[in-house]
Amino acid sequence: MGVLNVTPDSFSDGGRFDALPAALAQARRMVSEGADILDIGGESTRPGHAPVPAEQEQARILPAIRALAPAIGVPVSVDTWKAATAEAALRAGGRIVNDIWGLQRDPDIASVAAAHGAGVVAMHNRESADASLDILDEMKRFFERTLAIARRAGIPDGHVMLDPGIGFGKTPDQQLDALRRLPDLCALGFPVLVGASRKSVLGRLAPRETRPDERLIPSIAAHVIAAQLGAAAVRVHDVAAHREALRVVEAVRAGSVARP
Numbered sequence: 001m002g003v004l005n006v007t008p009d010s011f012s013d014g015g016r017f018d019a020l021p022a023a024l025a026q027a028r029r030m031v032s033e034g035a036d037i038l039d040i041g042g043e044s045t046r047p048g049h050a051p052v053p054a055e056q057e058q059a060r061i062l063p064a065i066r067a068l069a070p071a072i073g074v075p076v077s078v079d080t081w082k083a084a085t086a087e088a089a090l091r092a093g094g095r096i097v098n099d100i101w102g103l104q105r106d107p108d109i110a111s112v113a114a115a116h117g118a119g120v121v122a123m124h125n126r127e128s129a130d131a132s133l134d135i136l137d138e139m140k141r142f143f144e145r146t147l148a149i150a151r152r153a154g155i156p157d158g159h160v161m162l163d164p165g166i167g168f169g170k171t172p173d174q175q176l177d178a179l180r181r182l183p184d185l186c187a188l189g190f191p192v193l194v195g196a197s198r199k200s201v202l203g204r205l206a207p208r209e210t211r212p213d214e215r216l217i218p219s220i221a222a223h224v225i226a227a228q229l230g231a232a233a234v235r236v237h238d239v240a241a242h243r244e245a246l247r248v249v250e251a252v253r254a255g256s257v258a259r260p
C-alpha cells in the first residue's frame with residue numbers, strides 16, 4: 001500500500017503532494033513502482049495534529065480520488081475515520097476505507113463501508129498510551145469491538161484487514177512488542193497490514209536525530225520482519241525500495257529465484 005498524503009502537515013511528507021498535479025504524479029509513480037493499493041489521506045494524524053473539518057478533508061482528497069480511481073489500475077483506499085468523508089470517497093471511486101480508529105470513532109462509518117461493499121482496514125488506536133497494558137490483549141479486546149460493529153453493519157469478514165497501529169496509542173516498547181507478536185494478531189484469522197514507514201519509534205533507534213524521510217532503512221527492516229511474521233500488506237511511502245526488499249522475503253519463502 002503506497003501512502004499519498006494530500007495534506008500540508010503530514011509528519012513525513014506534509015506539503016509535498018497537496019497540489020493536485022504533484023499528488024497525481026506521486027500516485028502514478030508509486031503504482032509504476034509496484035504499489036498494489038493507493039491510500040489517500042487528507043488529514044494528518046501525527047501526534048498533536050490539527051483536526052481537519054470533513055469538508056476540508058474532502059476538498060483535499062476528492063479531486064485526487066476522482067482523477068485516479070478510474071484509471072490507475074489499483075484500488076484506492078481512503079485514510080479517514082469520518083463517515084461523511086468515507087461516503088464521498090467511495091462515491092468518487094474509492095474501494096477501501098482505512099480507519100485509524102477501527103470503525104469505533106464515527107458510528108456511521110461501518111454502515112457506509114457496508115453499503116458500498118468496501119474493504120476495510122481497521123487500525124488499533126487509543127487516546128493515550130498505557131504502559132501497564134499487555135498490548136496484544138488490548139488489541140484483541142479492541143478488535144472484538146471492531147468486528148462486532150462490522151458484522152452488525154453487514155460488512156463481510158472477508159472484507160476486513162486488521163492493523164496493529166504502529167505509532168498510535170502505544171509506548172515505543174509496546175510498538176515493538178506489537179510487531180514481535182504479529183503472529184498472534186494474524187492468528188485472529190484476518191489479513192494484517194503493518195504501517196511502520198518512517199515512524200518515530202524507528203527514529204529512536206538511530207544513533208542521531210533523523211528526519212522521517214531519513215528512516216528508509218529501518219522502515220524496510222521493520223516491514224521485512226512484519227512480512228516474515230505474517231503481515232499480508234505494508235503501508236509505505238517508499239514503494240520501489242520496499243518492493244526490492246520484499247522480493248527477497250518472497251524468494252526465500254519460495255526457495256526459488258523464479259519470479260511469481
Ligand code: HH2
Nearest residue numbers: 005010011044045046121123163166195
Ligand atoms: N499511519 C498513519 C496514517 N494512517 N493507517 C493505517 N492503516 N496504518 C498506519 O500505520 C497509519 C495509517 C500515519 O502515517 P502518515 O500517513 O505517513 O502520516 P500523517 O498521519 O502525518 O499524514
